[in-house]
Amino acid sequence: MKKLLKPRQIRSKIVIPTTSPKKWYGQGIPGVDLQKLTGRLFVVEGADGSGRSTQIIRLVQWLERGGHAPVQVGLKRSTLVSEELEQAQQGNILSRITLSLFYATDFADQLENVILPALKAGFIVLADSYIYTLMARDMVRGMDEAWLKNVYGVALIPDAVFYLQTTPENLVQRNFAKSYALDYWESGMDLGLTRDLFDSFMKYQSLMMQQFQRLQKTYGFHIVDGNQSMDGVHDELRTEIQEVMRGK
């Protein structure tokens, strides 16, 4: 007699997320009714090579399977300034405050045109980096924290923020495994820490980590160990997001 395989169970139950009142970090965007933002905003932060993008792809799949509508956003993707920002960065010609404000413009444009409309429509927004990366980068470069907080007072407070904390040693290995190269900016070469790309990367990434730890104290995000397996990280993110969506 043939052994009958037990058919895999198909789940169709959808957990309806609760809504939670939204808040701005500071002054916010003029004319927005926070009551209408019924969606959820989750942020994944971490250096290149921390597995940020991979985790977002997996979360999208998981959310869709659960019957939710995810929307992805990231830095330097605005219609308004992304091209110009890319060009300026290629040439390394902008000074610090200018570059910082250019990024803030890019962020605000996406906040107003992607994030807020999606939240209004009840979508789950997954942000591949948010204001914290922008602030940490600027703080490493000696910019005033109070000034940055004022600028990013336009931002909405996310439902949860995850920082994939990964050692510079692991980041190097993952960047090399992917492209055999280290990025100029991700190595902080503009800081002139050292002429050696590898050494600069290691130093810069530990400086970034320190700034994230500082910011964590103010903004209270979840620090997730980015050195563990992709599955391990995914499980942690899922558990936390599930709880937030259930209103726990």
Next chain:
Amino acid sequence: MRTFSELGFPGRLIAVEGLDGSGKSTQIYLLKRWLELEGVKVFFSEWNSSALVKSATSKGKKRELLSPTTFSLIHATDFADRYERQLVPLLKAGYVVLCDRYIFTAFARDVVRGCPQKWVRGIYNFAALPDITFFFKTKLEISLQRILDGRPQLKYFEAGMDMHLSTDPYESFRIFQGRILEQYLAMSTEFNFLVIDANERVEVQQQVVRQLVQNKIELSQYLPQLG
């Protein structure tokens, strides 16, 4: 916030502010020509003119992509680029820098557009104050007339159409300019504006401007040192 002279910069910065049609650009042009012809080391910078940021700003304006927040931020980006790459180095090198509009334009416009005053002022707090700020004060009707007499094609943001004050661009422009004027007047004392009566003849105004510049700045120090 302190002025460039208070911060110990060898150079001096002079800014002009006022409504469109107040005649401020004519006056700063004449001031520039006078200083140049007298041999003073002078540099002129205009609001919203950074080459790097320009393509983004003009795209945003043409396609009406800008909100009050991004309008404010992109102009701040433009200002920061000129400030860091031109104004500060030239002021360190002992130049007299002339600015057609400075941070007060943003303080007035962005607040009228609905951005919180504290936020806007916070963004610009990296910039030092001008050593002299001339404010060209006209009656609202006169500056409106100077602009509207030619029945120009008012641009969308220029007319304040993004604020939906009126569906008629000319009416919208009137209301918008009126509100900007209120903001300027409210700032006048706080930022030590030297108020010039812009209803006077061009020459009369220029005479006052030159006199005030000479009183406040020892111009002979800004002539190139030979040898």
